[in-house]
Amino acid sequence: MSAQLRILFLEDVPTDAELELRELQRAGVDCVTQRVDTKDEFMRALDEFRPDLILSDFSLPTFDGLSALDVARKLRPDTPFLFVSGTIGEERAIESLKRGATDYILKTNLRRLVPAVRRALQDVEERAARRGAERRLKESEERFQMAARATNDAIWDWDLKSNHVWWNEGVEKLFGYSREGVVEHVSWWTERLHPDDRERVLAEMRAVIDGGGMFWSGEYRFMRADGAYAYILDRGYVMRDEQGRAYRMIGAMMDITERKNQEERIARLSRIHAVLSGINSAIVRVREREELFREACRIAVEDGGFKLAWIGLLDKQTLDIRPGAWVGDEKGFLSRIRLSAHADLPQGRGVSGLAIRTRKPVVVNEVASDKRLVHREETLSSGFRSFVVLPLLVESEPIGSLYLYTGEADFFDQDELRLLAELAGDISFALEHIERRERLDYLAYYDALTGLPNRTLFHERLNQAMLNARADGGKVGLIALDLQRFGIINDTLGRHAGDQLLRLVGERLSQALTGRGWAARISANTFAIVLPDIKHEADIAHVLEQEVLERLMRPFNVDREELRIAAKAGVALFPGDGTDTDSLFRNAEAALKKSKGSGSKYLFYAPQMNARIAETLSLENRLRIALLDEQFVLYYQPKMAIASGCITGLEALLRWQSPELGLVSPAAFIPLLEETGMIIDVGRWALGQAVSDYRKWAHQGLEPPPIAVNISALELRQRDFVEMVQRVITQDGNGTPIFDLEITESVIMENIAQSIPALAAIRQMNVGIAIDDFGTGYSSLSYITQLPVTALKIDRSFVVDMASKSDSMAVVSIIISLAHSLNLKVVAEGVETQEQLTLLKLLRCDEMQGYLFRPPLPAELAAALFGAKNAGQAPRIV
Structure with missing residues (x-):
C-alpha cells in the first residue's frame, strides 16, 4: 500500500465513515476517499472514482448491502468489497461471502479493519499476478505451437529428468545429419557445441532452469555433419509442475549463419569506415610523418579491431623493409621476421616484396595455406590468420607499406579491400603533403647551405x-x-x-x-x-x-x-x-x-x-698536471672509540702538494675536480694509494686500523665502479685490506635504485659502507633499512652546535638512537671541544674524529699512532 489508496465508503452515517477512516490513518494508510449512500451515487462512483477498495454498511435506508455487492461484482469484479456493519448476522455474513464479499467487520470491532484491508489488497495483487502469469503462459504455448507447426527450424523436446531429447526433421535439414546419426540424448547436443561457447550456453540455460525462469534464448555455434560450425539462435520454454519444479523444456534452433556472416561483414566494413574516418581526421591535425604512422596504427587497432597494425619502411639502398611504427598484439613478432622488396632474395619473394614492386595491395586470407608467405609459421604462431599489405606511395614511388593483421581467416573481401586501398591512398596523399610542408619549413627555418x-x-x-x-x-x-x-x-x-x-x-x-x-x-x-x-x-x-x-x-x-x-x-x-x-x-x-x-x-x-x-682554466690545467706528476697526497685523520679512547680507524683525506701554491686545501680544488670529471681518476688514485699504504704498514709489522675513503657522486655513477673497487683491493694479491667507503647521504639518495645493488656488491667484498654527513640529506627511513651500510657519520654542523642549540642536540640524539636500533656504528665528525666529547659520551656515541683528538696527518705521522711502541696504549687527546 505504498501508493495512495482510493477508498469508496457506502455509508449513510458520516461519523461512522470518519471513524473507519481515522482507524486506517492511525495505521499509516495513505488514502483518498469518497462517501455515497444511494444506489445512483454508488454506481456513478464506481465508474468515475474507480476505487481500489469498497467499505460498505450492510443496512442502508434506500439500498441494501447485498444489492450493492451484486452491483460492485458486476461493474468492478476485482475490487475488494468489505462489509463494515453493526447489524449483520452470522447467516447474512456467510451469504455475503458466498456472493463475493471479501470480508466483514463489525463496527464494534474496528481493530480488525486494517488487517482485513491489507489482506484483501494482497489477495487482489496475488490473483492479478496469477492471472497474468496464466495468460502469458497460455499465449506463450499458443505462439510456440504455431511456430513449431510453421517453422523449418530444428524443434527439440527435452525431458529434464531422463535427459532424453526428441528432435524433429529440422535437425536433419539444417545440419545435414541422418536420422540414424542423431542420438536422442542431451549429450549429443552438448558435444556439438563450439568449445568456446559450451560453458557459457550451459550456464545460461541452467540459470533459467534453476532460477525459476520460463524462457531461455541464446546464440552459439553448433557443429554440422561436415564438421563446419553454424551460428544458431536457440530458444526454449521451461515447463514446471505445481511446485514450480522444471521437468521439461521445449525449444527451436534457428540457423542464423547467413545473418551472422552478414552482420560481421557489415561490422567489419563499419570498422574500416571508422578507421578511414579516424585517419582522415588525423591527417588534418598531424604535422609529422612519424606521428601520422603512429596514429594510423593506433586507429587501425582501436577503431578497426585489427590485432596488429604496423608500418614497414623501405630502405631505398638495401630494399630492406623495417618496422617504423606498430600498435597491437606484437609480442616480438616483428623481431622474428625479415622482409625485403628485393626480388632476388628469399625474404623479398613474399607478399611484402610483391606489394612494393607492383604498388598494389596484396591480401592473404588464409595464412595456413597461402604458399606465397615467407614467414608462415611465425605468423600462425602469433595468432594471425589473415592480413593485408597496403603499399604507401609518395610521388608514385613506394616508401613502405601498412600491414593489418586479424585473427580470423577470410577476413577481407572486395568491398573491404576497396576501402583499405582508399585508406592507403589517403595516407600516401598525407605523406606527400607532409613532405612538401617539411621542405617549405626547412627553407623557412634552416640554412640551405x-x-x-x-x-x-x-x-x-x-x-x-x-x-x-x-x-x-x-x-x-x-x-x-x-x-x-x-x-x-x-x-x-x-x-x-x-x-x-x-x-x-x-x-x-x-x-x-x-x-x-x-x-x-x-x-x-x-x-x-x-x-x-x-x-x-x-x-x-x-x-x-x-x-x-x-x-x-x-x-x-x-x-x-x-x-x-x-x-x-x-x-x-x-x-x-x-x-x-x-x-x-x-x-x-x-x-x-x-x-x-x-x-x-x-x-x-x-x-x-x-x-x-x-683563473678557473689555469687551476684546471694545474690539476691535470698534478694528476700526471703525482702531486696529490693522502692525509689521515684518526677515529677514536669514545668509550676506550683507542684508535678505531683512519679517514683518508685528499691534499694537493703544489710546487707553486704549496699545500692546497681540498675546498679549493675538489669542486673543480668534480665539475671536470677528473674526480674519477683522482678518486681511483686515492683508493689505490690508501690500499697501498695499508699494505705497506701491515708489511712493516704494524696493525693498521680500517681506512675510510670518500667516494663522490660521479664515481658511484660509473658503470664499472664495483669492478674498479674489486680490482684495486685485490691487485697485488697480498691479502684484502680492511677499509670502508664513505658516501654522503645525498649522493646515495640521488639514485637509490642504482645505489642499493652497487653498495650491496661492495659489501660482499667485506668492505664497510658509511653514510657521511648524515642528517643533512633527505633520506627515507624505509631506504635506510634497505641500504647495506655499517655506520652513520653525524655531520659536523650538528656536533659543533650541540652544546649551544637544543635542535642540534636533538638531531644528534636521534641519529645515535636510530643507528643503534639498526645495529649500525655511529661516528661524530668535527669534535673540537671537551664539552662536545662529554655530551657524545653521555649519548652513547660509538666513535669520534676531530681536532680535539688529532688533525689530519701525513701517512708517516699517522702510522706512529699505531706503531709498535704505542701497541696496547690509547693515544692521548691533544
Whole structure:
C-alpha cells in the first residue's frame, strides 16, 4: 500500500465513515476517499472514482448491502468489497461471502479493519499476478505451437529428468545429419557445441532452469555433419509442475549463419569506415610523418579491431623493409621476421616484396595455406590468420607499406579491400603533403647551405632556452663565432670553395655540440652557438676550447686543397648579460668584436668573467698536471672509540702538494675536480694509494686500523665502479685490506635504485659502507633499512652546535638512537671541544674524529699512532 489508496465508503452515517477512516490513518494508510449512500451515487462512483477498495454498511435506508455487492461484482469484479456493519448476522455474513464479499467487520470491532484491508489488497495483487502469469503462459504455448507447426527450424523436446531429447526433421535439414546419426540424448547436443561457447550456453540455460525462469534464448555455434560450425539462435520454454519444479523444456534452433556472416561483414566494413574516418581526421591535425604512422596504427587497432597494425619502411639502398611504427598484439613478432622488396632474395619473394614492386595491395586470407608467405609459421604462431599489405606511395614511388593483421581467416573481401586501398591512398596523399610542408619549413627555418638553423629558428630556440632557464633558475650560454679571413678564401679559391668550407664548418660544429647545445648560421661567415643548462661559466670555456675551436683548428680539405682557418668568439651569459634574445645576442656580438681586437681567441661580455674563467682554466690545467706528476697526497685523520679512547680507524683525506701554491686545501680544488670529471681518476688514485699504504704498514709489522675513503657522486655513477673497487683491493694479491667507503647521504639518495645493488656488491667484498654527513640529506627511513651500510657519520654542523642549540642536540640524539636500533656504528665528525666529547659520551656515541683528538696527518705521522711502541696504549687527546 505504498501508493495512495482510493477508498469508496457506502455509508449513510458520516461519523461512522470518519471513524473507519481515522482507524486506517492511525495505521499509516495513505488514502483518498469518497462517501455515497444511494444506489445512483454508488454506481456513478464506481465508474468515475474507480476505487481500489469498497467499505460498505450492510443496512442502508434506500439500498441494501447485498444489492450493492451484486452491483460492485458486476461493474468492478476485482475490487475488494468489505462489509463494515453493526447489524449483520452470522447467516447474512456467510451469504455475503458466498456472493463475493471479501470480508466483514463489525463496527464494534474496528481493530480488525486494517488487517482485513491489507489482506484483501494482497489477495487482489496475488490473483492479478496469477492471472497474468496464466495468460502469458497460455499465449506463450499458443505462439510456440504455431511456430513449431510453421517453422523449418530444428524443434527439440527435452525431458529434464531422463535427459532424453526428441528432435524433429529440422535437425536433419539444417545440419545435414541422418536420422540414424542423431542420438536422442542431451549429450549429443552438448558435444556439438563450439568449445568456446559450451560453458557459457550451459550456464545460461541452467540459470533459467534453476532460477525459476520460463524462457531461455541464446546464440552459439553448433557443429554440422561436415564438421563446419553454424551460428544458431536457440530458444526454449521451461515447463514446471505445481511446485514450480522444471521437468521439461521445449525449444527451436534457428540457423542464423547467413545473418551472422552478414552482420560481421557489415561490422567489419563499419570498422574500416571508422578507421578511414579516424585517419582522415588525423591527417588534418598531424604535422609529422612519424606521428601520422603512429596514429594510423593506433586507429587501425582501436577503431578497426585489427590485432596488429604496423608500418614497414623501405630502405631505398638495401630494399630492406623495417618496422617504423606498430600498435597491437606484437609480442616480438616483428623481431622474428625479415622482409625485403628485393626480388632476388628469399625474404623479398613474399607478399611484402610483391606489394612494393607492383604498388598494389596484396591480401592473404588464409595464412595456413597461402604458399606465397615467407614467414608462415611465425605468423600462425602469433595468432594471425589473415592480413593485408597496403603499399604507401609518395610521388608514385613506394616508401613502405601498412600491414593489418586479424585473427580470423577470410577476413577481407572486395568491398573491404576497396576501402583499405582508399585508406592507403589517403595516407600516401598525407605523406606527400607532409613532405612538401617539411621542405617549405626547412627553407623557412634552416640554412640551405649548411643545414644549420637560420637566424629565425635561432631566435625561437634561444628564446625557448631562456624561458626554460628562467623557470628552472638556470643559465644559458650564447657564443657568437666568426671565421677569420674567410673573404680571402672566397676571393682566391672562388665562391664554390667558400660554400664547401662553410658546409664542413657546419658539420664540425654539429659534431662538437652533440648532447651539449646547437649551432646556427647567422650570416655569411658568422655562427651562433647556444649552450642551455649551463651550471658553471667554465663549462662554456671547456666547450669552446676543447670541442669547437679545437675542431676548427684542424685542416679542411676543399677541392683537394688543405685549408686552415682561425675563429674568434664572443660569449654572453643569460641572465647576467641580457634577459631577451636581442640584447643577449647583441652583447655576444660586442664580446666578439672585443675578441677580434685582442689577442684572445674568445672573450666574455662581462670583463670580470674573463679573469674568473682564466683563473678557473689555469687551476684546471694545474690539476691535470698534478694528476700526471703525482702531486696529490693522502692525509689521515684518526677515529677514536669514545668509550676506550683507542684508535678505531683512519679517514683518508685528499691534499694537493703544489710546487707553486704549496699545500692546497681540498675546498679549493675538489669542486673543480668534480665539475671536470677528473674526480674519477683522482678518486681511483686515492683508493689505490690508501690500499697501498695499508699494505705497506701491515708489511712493516704494524696493525693498521680500517681506512675510510670518500667516494663522490660521479664515481658511484660509473658503470664499472664495483669492478674498479674489486680490482684495486685485490691487485697485488697480498691479502684484502680492511677499509670502508664513505658516501654522503645525498649522493646515495640521488639514485637509490642504482645505489642499493652497487653498495650491496661492495659489501660482499667485506668492505664497510658509511653514510657521511648524515642528517643533512633527505633520506627515507624505509631506504635506510634497505641500504647495506655499517655506520652513520653525524655531520659536523650538528656536533659543533650541540652544546649551544637544543635542535642540534636533538638531531644528534636521534641519529645515535636510530643507528643503534639498526645495529649500525655511529661516528661524530668535527669534535673540537671537551664539552662536545662529554655530551657524545653521555649519548652513547660509538666513535669520534676531530681536532680535539688529532688533525689530519701525513701517512708517516699517522702510522706512529699505531706503531709498535704505542701497541696496547690509547693515544692521548691533544
